[in-house]
Amino acid sequence: MPDGSTGARSGHALSLRNLSKVYGSLAAVDGVDLDVPRGSFLTLLGPSGSGKTTILMAIAGFVEPSGGSILLDDKDITRFPPDKRNFGMVFQGYALFPHMTVADNIWFPLKVRGVSKADASAKIKSALELVQMGHLAERYPSQLSGGQQQRVALARAIVFEPDLLLLDEPLSALDKKLRADLQWELKSLHQRLGTTFIYVTHDQEEALSMSDTIIILRDGKIEQQGQPGALYEKPATRFVADFLGKSNFLQGTVGEKKDGAFTYVCGGQPLVQVGAAEHTKVNGDVVVALRPEKIALSAERPAATNAVSGKITAFNYYGSAYHFQVQTEALGELIATTPAWTCQIEPSIGNTIWLGWEPDASVVVRDR
Amino acid sequence: MHASLRRVYWWLIAPAVLLMLVFYIYPLIQVLWISVTDPVPGLGNYSELIDRALIHRIWMTTIRVCVITTVITVVCGYIVAYTMAQVGERQRTWMMFCVLLTFWLSVLIRAFAWVMLLRTQGLINTGLQELGLIDQPLRLVRNEFGVIVGMVHFMLPLAVLPIYSNMTGIQDRLVSAARGLGASPWVAFKDVYLPLSKPGLIAATILVFVFSLGFFITPALLGGGKVVMISEYIQVSFEETLRWGQATMLASTLLFSVFLSLALVARFVDLKKVFGAR
Known part of the structure; x- marks a missing residue:
């Protein structure tokens, strides 16, 4: 039982081997190989139709794979029905039983395992306290707010000490502030329980803030996987750079290569970029992804290696930051963000400003 | 407003x-x-409810037939509605069409059709005899069996529709959630789906029972005078024995018993909720 000790229990490991699911002629999941380490927090991230939910439903046992296998600690569970897998699941929209009280909802997984309510009461209580819902045990789900329902769904999914916890966009129905709070709570819950979490979302912020590992899915295939920081800093493709955070894309022609860096020309503007020698050849095409927050903004021409000037066409103020759209001669429209309190330029439409960045601020991506 | x-x-x-x-x-x-006024003012007509064995017997027949009809109809209706809620859009449309089809046929035609099927030289008896399964024709009509068959057939849409309408409001993922939390298919149905479909079941039960109490044509035709229920006896009193006092007493009693059964149900469930007023 979750007792508040830090990461005491080692979770279970899950592996997918060449998993696929075909609906008619459409492959929703197309040969996915994946290893989820013990006790990790793994996020399946992708736009709708990328196959992330289908993968989760196959792991849970609600979708029968067309091919491949699912292994829990090397045990093949591909053909197990959902009730024989011992996985906790938090559904999109919570799926609390409306005819049962909060306490009975949490008792349910214990009840079907033959535990009487009297014997289960201690577990129900501590599960409720773990999600700070102890005082609402006798309420019905319809009497709770969305955030409270979400906490109950979470308590119900962990009370029976499942081998895995599966979460299907659990925060998507909540407002932004509550979503941010629950991200902290989920992460701390994961650390306390030590259970392996598999989390599905289309929200890149949730993925970045909580996960040990992010799997980015596209058209039923894994596009890229890795730690949040590594994925954000080194996106392999244009798709990843665009989906995980925002990016400007500079398309150019490679000039010369020298000392682990190369020059390229984009719209007549010569620029310098480090790395990725294997993806580039002289006179070949190249795509460089440049994060908006890595562009320094200044009123005068900066000393940075790469610098272009442009006119502000639009800007938004977010309190903590400014977001600018800047029309440049050579590179087209670029977006750039800067902390509002250190903003070096006059934020007004039509104002001409300079954008500067170093060769290692941007990254070469494959154009797909 | x-x-x-x-x-x-x-x-x-x-x-x-x-x-x-x-x-x-x-x-x-x-x-x-x-x-309370014919033939003489007073509660004389109502005392027949207690005094006359014939009226006792008719009432008992009525209640027995109604209860059996209601139970069979609601169980069958639940199965049909559940299937409709599970199958694909195309099959559902066809099933709904078949359920409603019986509504469009005159109740008289349906009762006669059952007589044709169930009588001694009917399709069922001759069929079974030719297959060698029975020697003597079965008595399928002019008894309670025949009446109940005809009534269940008539009442089935009245059970299917409220149950199905209730089921469309049950989220599929609740059953999935139960399965995921470790419930077998049967337990997930028993502990989650069935309780959630209870309002539909109750609405169907009330609807079918109340309708059955006053049912006339089907029992009269399929009972063939052997199974006399209240409404048929009312008709006899009105038109043949011309005892209007007795006829109106029985009609009033029928009305009260409808109210009584609603009041009984209301003790256990919120009727406004069941019939969607809340």
């Missing part, structure tokens, strides 16, 4: 209210009035 708008709504329902008053409430009051 705006006061003047509310007045418009009252005017809109006024014709219906007027129609009900003139053609429904007024005759009803007259029925109640005759039952």
